[in-house]
Amino acid sequence: MGKKNAGWDSRKGGEESKTDRDSETKSGSFMHRTQRPTLETSESSKDSTLQTKEISPEADAVAAADGLKTSSRRDVPEDDEDGHLNYHAGLLMKQRYQVVSTLGAGAFGKVVECIxxxxxxxxxxxIGKKLESFCEVARSEISVLEEMNSLDDDNRFACVRMLDWFQHEGHVCIVLELLGRSTFDFLPFSVQQIRLVAFQVFRAVSFLHRNKVTHTDLxxxxxxxxxSDCDPDRNHQTKSPSSWSVKVVDFGSATFDHQHHQSLVSTRHYRAPEVILGLGWDQSCDVWSLGCVLMEYYLGRTLFPSHDSREHLAMMEKVLGPVPPGLLKRARNQHLVKNWDGPSSSDKLIRSxxxxxxxxxxxxxxxERQLFELLAVMLEYDVSRRITLEEALWHRFFNPLRNKRSSANS
Incomplete structure (x- = not known):
């Protein structure tokens, strides 16, 4: 997962904080999963994850050499009032993973860097919160990551790798490869940079879709x-990562095609119209979300900085034209479309x-024309007309990268 402040900061400029936005979809949203691993399914975890062991003198010596304080079970404080594990630098979990620092926090729990x-x-x-709904989310994420990692043995697709998982003091803990900062920290991008990132992400999410998984929180x-160490040739005002390799993370909301589909998914700004209108959703909701992501990369801000669903629909109409009447007619959330007259000309936020x-x-x-041509078919109201990611990878916007890959393989 990301290094400090990578993907866990609150939003700037009056938008919803990450914690606020995550809580819309993650708190208590996964109680109807039909499949999830139990804490006995990982052979690598069986022997040592179901109990917290005393830290050995050898571990104390190793930590002392690193300048880290260790602790045993008897001096670990109680969880905080929100259900987060209280920990400190030097805490040893599973007699293996020693906490170095906090990387970030969210509605789900906290992420720490460990040795x-x-x-x-x-x-x-x-480290997930010690609440049953969050344990459900963690188990679901483990299930998806185990499946995806096993299907991608040689790490060809840009999905984060799960290395291990265990339980510590009742908290489900998922061990992941350590990555850099989030793409949000480097906005905006040039069109060429968008192409580099989008091609990797489209391949990763298309891989999920081929294996009947929808991410739902892109x-x-x-x-x-x-x-994400910055290019030394660039100053702070024009910071840029030294490498443009990326990976998709956070599979706690990911849903297999056969599983129960919650009615509300995705963080608000990236939520597809079919979700807002209560029409049901499938993998195409990821395509809409990625269309919004690419526009955010381009603009340096969210495309739809909405605060509620009705305003969100009005913003869509301002950017993309009228919502098809057939979709409004079929909407289950009729309170949103009753007496619908589109965006109000007096709405300052929408106009600005x-x-x-x-x-x-x-x-x-x-x-640029090719990028916006691609965006137009990703941000299509009607899911039957919205491009798939498999199709999007063959869009001419990606021709330079496909040609380069072909040359490298020849």
Missing amino acids: DRQTDERVAVK KPENILFVR HCQPLKTYMRTSGED
Whole structure:
């Protein structure tokens, strides 16, 4: 997972905080999962994850050499009032993972950087809250990551790798590869940079879709750079990661096709119209979310900075044109469309933040035209007409990268 402040910060500029936005979809939303692992399904975890053991003198000596304080079960404080594990630098979990620092926090729990004492490598450990609904989310994430990692043995697709999982003091903990900062921290991007990131993310999420999984919570904070040390040739005002390799993270909301589909998914700003209208959803909701993500990369701000569903629909109409009447007629959430007359001309927020999609183009260059051509078919109201990610990967916007891959393989 990401390094400090990578993908766990609150939003700036009056938008919803990450914690606020996550709580919309994650708190208590996964009680109807039909499949989830139990805490006995991982052979690597059976022997030592169901109880917290005393820290050995050897571990104390190792930690002392690193300048870290260790603790045993008897001096670990109680959880805080929100259900987070109280911990400190030097805490040893599973007699293996020693806490170094906090990477971030969210509605689900906290992420800490640890030293893996078996391999001497740095890892990220996602520590869920000790509440049953959050344990359900963690078990679901483990199930998805086990499946995806096993199907991608050679790490060809840009999904975060799960290395281990265990239970500590009643908290489900997921050990993940340590990644860099989130793409949100480096906004905005050039069109060429958008192409590099989008191609990797589209391949990763298309891989999920082929294996009957929908991510449901795609946003810049959940796309992390593999490394995010800044290019030394750039100053602070134009900071840029030294490598543009990225990975998709946070599979706590991911849903298999056969599982129960919650009616409300995705963080608000990236929520597809079919979700808002209560029409049901499928993998195409990820395509809509990624369309919003790409526009955020381009603009440096969210495309739809809405505060409620009715305002959100009004913003969509300002940017994309009228919602098809057939969708409004079939909407289960009729309170949103009753007496619907579209965006109000007096709505200052909509007028100041939203404009027709193509008017956002800064230049008339071919690359830019291709990007907005792709965005238009990703941000299509009707899911039957919305492009799939498999199709999107063959869009001409990605021709330079496909040609480069073909040359490298020839």
